[in-house]
Amino acid sequence: MRESKVKRETKETTIDIRIGLEGSGKAEVQTGISFFNHLLESFAKHGRFDIKAKSLGDFKHHIAEDTMIALGTALDEALGDRKGIRRMGDAIVPMDDALALVAVDLGGRVYSKVEVDFTKKRLDDLSSDLLVHLLETFASNAKLNLHVKLMRGDNDHHKAEAIFKALGVALSEAVSLTGVDEVPSAKGVI
Numbered sequence: 167m168r169e170s171k172v173k174r175e176t177k178e179t180t181i182d183i184r185i186g187l188e189g190s191g192k193a194e195v196q197t198g199i200s201f202f203n204h205l206l207e208s209f210a211k212h213g214r215f216d217i218k219a220k221s222l223g224d225f226k227h228h229i230a231e232d233t234m235i236a237l238g239t240a241l242d243e244a245l246g247d248r249k250g251i252r253r254m255g256d257a258i259v260p261m262d263d264a265l266a267l268v269a270v271d272l273g274g275r276v277y278s279k280v281e282v283d284f285t286k287k288r289l290d291d292l293s294s295d296l297l298v299h300l301l302e303t304f305a306s307n308a309k310l311n312l313h314v315k316l317m318r319g320d321n322d323h324h325k326a327e328a329i330f331k332a333l334g335v336a337l338s339e340a341v342s343l344t345g346v347d348e349v350p351s352a353k354g355v356i
């Protein structure tokens with residue numbers, strides 16, 4: 167079972183995260199930000215990851231940001247030497263009017279490009295402008311290459327949720343084991 171636990175404490179936040187890659191999509195997420203909980207639960211459900219998160223802090227911005235740092239770190243640790251994984255994964259996921267494309271490469275190179283625009287300033291109790299930053303933060307801490315493109319969409323809630331569902335599906339493919347016990351790189355290391 168590939169899993170890891172990360173506890174991250176700063177003057178601003180205290181974050182406790184646990185991720186299991188061979189999960190069933192069960193999420194127990196308490197960040198104090200309802201919409202962010204909803205996104206992480208969608209991510210866990212469609213990635214079939216088990217995620218436990220408890221985040222406390224001074225500002226919602228710090229809580230969300232530091233939760234994504236810890237979640238990215240936990241994924242990186244759960245993957246270990248990344249032997250035997252498929253490494254790449256992608257998904258195109260609709261949610262009513264919204265259509266999100268997500269592609270990931272767990273080859274260890276950190277790069278992210280996230281293209282999405284929101285109409286409103288707020289996604290319920292989460293600032294819309296935080297969303298791109300949260301995905302970039304996750305990618306850099308998980309040491310992955312992430313491309314996100316919102317192909318179309320009208321409703322902001324649907325756009326954000328389609329992206330997190332697609333991230334789950336893409337990552338579930340990328341972390342899946344091929345049965346070949348090798349690092350999936352021509353270089354022999356990741």
Ligand SMILES: [Mn+2]
Pocket residue numbers: 204323327
């Ligand atoms: Mn929803």
